[in-house]
Amino acid sequence: MAWSMKIVLITPSGPTAHTGNRVAASRWAGILRQLGHRVRVANDYDGGAADLMVAVHAWRSADAIERFKAAFPTRPVILQLSGTDIYEYLNSDPGPTLRSMEQADRLVALNDLAWKAVPKSLRARLCVIHQSAPPLALPHRPSRRAVVVSVIGHLRDVKDPLRAAEAARLLPAMSRIRIEQVGRAYTMEWAERARAEMAINPRYQWRGDVPPAAVRRLLARSHAMVISSLSEGGANVVSEAIMAGVPVLASRVDGNVGLLGADYAGYFPVGDTNALARLLQRLERDPSLVTTMRKALARLKPLFRPAREKAALRRLLADLRRSV
Structure with a gap:
């Protein structure tokens, strides 16, 4: 029987549906569903039961992560770190960001140099998953007018x-x-x-x-x-x-x-x-x-191919299953 989890994916609301966090969360939700899991996307955590929380943005998701861990202390959290988390809030308002990172079982960064900004004590939890993009359906034909x-x-x-x-x-x-x-x-x-x-x-x-x-x-x-x-x-x-x-x-x-x-x-x-x-x-x-x-x-x-991002998420979940 295929392994299936109930996952709550937290992505804080932004001023537009096209924010980077929202786009990333939507793509991950689709991949996790392709892997056979049941995914509910929410702006905040409502206390409902889930086998796993995936949170996008440490600072904005700090309260949601804390409530989930209080309700289900043994159930894992995967935290995707945003640029403002590691390059802004870790310096300007480190409390919520560090709390989220410390409570998360796995940290996901989006670039190969992000480890430099992550505290040494947390780097063992960190992996890099590049954000994928499908090939353009349209041919690349640069404008001739300009x-x-x-x-x-x-x-x-x-x-x-x-x-x-x-x-x-x-x-x-x-x-x-x-x-x-x-x-x-x-x-x-x-x-x-x-x-x-x-x-x-x-x-x-x-x-x-x-x-x-x-x-x-x-x-x-x-x-x-x-x-x-x-x-x-x-x-x-x-x-x-x-x-x-x-x-x-x-x-x-x-x-x-x-x-x-x-x-x-x-x-x-x-x-x-x-x-x-x-x-x-x-x-x-x-x-x-x-x-x-x-x-x-x-x-x-x-x-940056979608198949590579999907395989990376599959490996991350399998690693969590073995170790948490």
Whole structure:
């Protein structure tokens, strides 16, 4: 008889259904169901019985984890660590985050360098599971009308979301670079800043929150994608770009380097508008750079296939079954 568990998967609510945490939770729920388990997704824990809790985001799920462990102290918790957990809250508000990490039986990080931020006493519980993405259903056909550079992610401080737009302003007049950004503004201030940028920057367009199909269409016609975050846990949009073969121009932070590798050619220093502008110029003028990045992404592609993420989750559950 197949092994089946009743699993409650906690993912805190966000301002949009397209937050990284929500997308990750939805994907994991689907994989766990494929593995034969019964999964209930909830914003918070209601006290109901379950064989296992899977929690996304240590800081936001701290109370849910504590209540579950109080009710069922011998039943396991798997905690997926977000970027804000390990690169922000561990420093600014460590109490809830550390409590969640200490109560969890297994910790899951999304990039290969996350271990550096995890306390040494908890590293034995840590494993890395890369977020997968399916191959693009659409062929990758970069636009011929312009050199389209996409920025995919919500407008909030940690994403440094207007860095690509500001870099595009520094390009020569003859440049064909166009920045197309999608994602919801988390505050009115960010919405106003994006609109103000469009008013003065003919190279920039912000389209707001769009459905996943529109994101895939944008990727399919992009020459490159910029991820300019101040910190990252392991962005799924990088997985999507890798699977689509779209070169990534990334801020050099552990969450990006832990996905793309230390020797990847498309990095720029965090917050460095001039360096990103130079990289955009090279993207437009230097075919060898594009070839180098695409070859690197092709080598990385097997790490981000859905079958690999499914196998990793299967191994994690089997390990828990043996040891907890």
